[in-house]
Amino acid sequence: GYSKLYGCDYIKVSEKNGGRRIINENEAQWVRKMFEWLVNDGMTCRGIAVKLNSLQVPTKYNNYWSRKVVHQILSNVAYMGVTLYKQGEPIELPDVTPPIIDKALFEAAQKQLRRNFEKASRNMRRQYLLHGHIRCRHCGKPYRAQIQIQHTKSNTYHYRRYACLCAKPAPDGPPMKRCHNKGWVADRLEALVWTQIERILADPSIIVAEIEKQRQCIGDVSHLQTELGHIERQLKAVDRGQAQLLDWAIKGFPEYLVVSENKKHNAKRESLKVQKADIEQNIRASQEAAITLPKLERYVELIRERLSKLDFETKRLALEMLDITVWIDGCNVEVTGIFPISDYAIVTPQMDG
Numbered sequence: 001g002y003s004k005l006y007g008c009d010y011i012k013v014s015e016k017n018g019g020r021r022i023i024n025e026n027e028a029q030w031v032r033k034m035f036e037w038l039v040n041d042g043m044t045c046r047g048i049a050v051k052l053n054s055l056q057v058p059t060k061y062n063n064y065w066s067r068k069v070v071h072q073i074l075s076n077v078a079y080m081g082v083t084l085y086k087q088g089e090p091i092e093l094p095d096v097t098p099p100i101i102d103k104a105l106f107e108a109a110q111k112q113l114r115r116n117f118e119k120a121s122r123n124m125r126r127q128y129l130l131h132g133h134i135r136c137r138h139c140g141k142p143y144r145a146q147i148q149i150q151h152t153k154s155n156t157y158h159y160r161r162y163a164c165l166c167a168k169p170a171p172d173g174p175p176m177k178r179c180h181n182k183g184w185v186a187d188r189l190e191a192l193v194w195t196q197i198e199r200i201l202a203d204p205s206i207i208v209a210e211i212e213k214q215r216q217c218i219g220d221v222s223h224l225q226t227e228l229g230h231i232e233r234q235l236k237a238v239d240r241g242q243a244q245l246l247d248w249a250i251k252g253f254p255e256y257l258v259v260s261e262n263k264k265h266n267a268k269r270e271s272l273k274v275q276k277a278d279i280e281q282n283i284r285a286s287q288e289a290a291i292t293l294p295k296l297e298r299y300v301e302l303i304r305e306r307l308s309k310l311d312f313e314t315k316r317l318a319l320e321m322l323d324i325t326v327w328i329d330g331c332n333v334e335v336t337g338i339f340p341i342s343d344y345a346i347v348t349p350q351m352d353g
């Protein structure tokens, strides 16, 4: 329904789709302030909620202000006088809600909400070392970074956490309501994973082996290109054969012969095309290796020199360069990446989560 709106009172009218809102000035003054705090002062929804609570502004139902409620208000079109009746397709009802703020302020507010969201995402990446690098072994979805709030009698604690927060099962996964894979305290998981990364970066033999493997890959390119040329010539031969066949058909050769020959040509072409795609893919992989190799060599040199005193951004870059994915399966943590890190699966005793 559209009856309960902070900033307005509701008047019942005894007709179909009846009911009107009138401005409740006690509440409406706070709605205007909320929009102004957002647009003029760039405050966050959480900040606004804290401020409203500290000013002891009553909510409609005598609750505390939460970030979520503030966000709902600041993104509700009703405050510029648009009433959407949402039962199935939303219908706009005219003359139900009087505007509390104008359209320009509302639109500025939506822009600021987006800016706040983007800034929060940037801060999130800045704060969480493994953000974007963790995946759930159970459902395949990325783990998300979150702040866990824990209340005790005397205090409230905030701590950083990674968890699989997916609500839906994977399309090809087992049917389940929600993924129950273990959540990890961020400090602990980050320390665990970074220890493994450090070991890889500090061990020249692993790096040399990988670089050597990529070198061999590059060496193969000329051989692959010769093979590709061979396949392309065979494909042209098939085309010529089919043209010849058409010629025969016109000259009145028996139809069954022409049809069966044509089938052979088509089968040959299909198989050649598969081989060609395969070789082309290998060539691309080799060319990519040729590009990443010098970059990787320089990078590894740089990292090794100052491994013990890396800052957050450099560590993030290391995770990118090494293409690190951390797979979580309960207490089992597996690190995969450009180096054969998967040999270093970590199994830990059940503790948090």
Ligand SMILES: [Zn+2]
Binding pocket: 136, 137, 138, 139, 140, 141, 164, 165, 166, 179, 180, 181
């Ligand atoms: Zn999951």
